[in-house]
Amino acid sequence: MLNKPVKKPTKIDQLLQSSRQISDESAGGRAEIAKGIVSALLGPSPETPSMKIPLSKICRNPFQPRVEFNPQELKILADSILEAGGLIHPIMTRRLPNGDYELLAGERRLQAHEKILLWPEIDAIVRDLDNATSAKVTIIENLNRVDLSDFEKSRALPILRDHNAATTNVELAKILGCDEKLIRSLWKFQSLPPVILDQLMITPRILTVTFVDEVLAWCEKGFEAIVAEALKLAAMGKLKNKGILTFIERKAVARNGLKISKGxxxxxxxxxxxxxxxxxxxxxxxxxxxxxxxxxxxxxxxxxxxxxxxxxxxx
Structure with a gap:
């Protein structure tokens, strides 16, 4: 009986494995591996000089999972760009059929130009990529940052699936650098009602993957208005984690007029x-x-x- 040949790991496979082995506290290590994965995805490229692109010609990437950007960190970044006299590392874009450019990597650098420096142009490198590769590049570049919230990670799942960049939980886990169990839990965010998703788009850190299953269960029982109220209080800093669930339970029991109580x-x-x-x-x-x-x-x-x-x- 012939043994099946063992598939040799690709460079991307090896980098993703390394990413999983680095602790979440090691921001620098994960960022460097993310750069390696992106470089492997892009493949060899000739030395292409950067070019000046008007900010008005740059479109936001639809594959971007991040929704939260720290204003203080943007200010620090803008100050460093100003001190250096410009970008040391240009942003990465791809050219669109209509002549505009779509951002691939460098959202924070672009925002620093738009919101703080108010410069009309930015240094950029232009690459020729299809949708699937663009999705992978953008998501991996962001997911390997330790400050991404669980909700933002969950936003990457349908983006990757819908553009055939990853069609199974196994493939999604490989790209995100986690196990399938976490992928299944992250999917729960995408089943939340629109009113809850709208709140998370504004304050994505108020609900973690640890509690999303129970919050979803309350929504499915018809208590989404109470859930929305709890998350608004969480956004104001008045509730957190288990406190959110306790608030929902108490309000739901009181509103439903239940005679049954604990014990x-x-x-x-x-x-x-x-x-x-x-x-x-x-x-x-x-x-x-x-x-x-x-x-x-x-x-x-x-x-x-x-x-x-x-x-x-x-x-």
Whole structure:
């Protein structure tokens, strides 16, 4: 029986593996590997001198997952550009059919020119890339930065999939430098209602991947207005992480007029204790003593569920 030939890892495979092995605190290391991956994707290129491009001719990249840019960091960057007398590293663009240019790498440098320096032109290198390669270059260049939020990472998934840059969770995990479990969790962001996504586009760090599953569960139960209220408070710094879930649960229970609370005692017809029902954020847990007839528990739980179903529906 012949052994199947082992596929030799490509340079990109090796760089992505290195990226996964570097801790999130090592910003410099991940950035250098990101540059290597981008260079491997672009392939060999002749020494192309940069050119001056009017800012009015540069379009934002539709594959850009980042939505948050720190104003103080932009100011520091603008000061360094001014001190150096211009860009040391030009931005990267590609030429569009209409004669304009699309940004590939250098969003912060471009914003520093637009918002702070107010210079009409910027130094840029022009590359000839298709959509799939453009998506990979832009996303990898940004995803290998440690300050990207979980929501921003999730925005990269449909971009890569829709442009055939990665069609499976395995391929997405490879590009993002993580495991498939994280990819599945990040997809949950994209299932949130539009009103929640709009809030995250403004303040992407208020919800992390750790809590997105439970937040989505509350939305699917019809409480998205309460979720939106909680996230607005989080954006103001009044709620954080588990505090968001606690707020949602309390408001949902109060609005629905539920009679069942944490530690509700289930009793039989003779008012004898059967079990304790704990109502959590998105699940119900039963604490059943030994020797209790399970059929009695089932009837008691059924009665409790009926009570929930007949309560007021959320507004």
């Amino acid at each position: 509700h005692e289930l009793k039989n017809a003779q008012a004898q204790h059967l079990a304790t029902m704990l109502v959590g954020r998105s699940k119900i847990t039963l604490e059943i003593p030994r020797g209790v007839d399970i059929s009695l528990i089932e009837r008691a739980v059924s009665a409790a569920i009926t009570e929930i179903q007949t309560a007021e529906t959320p507004e």
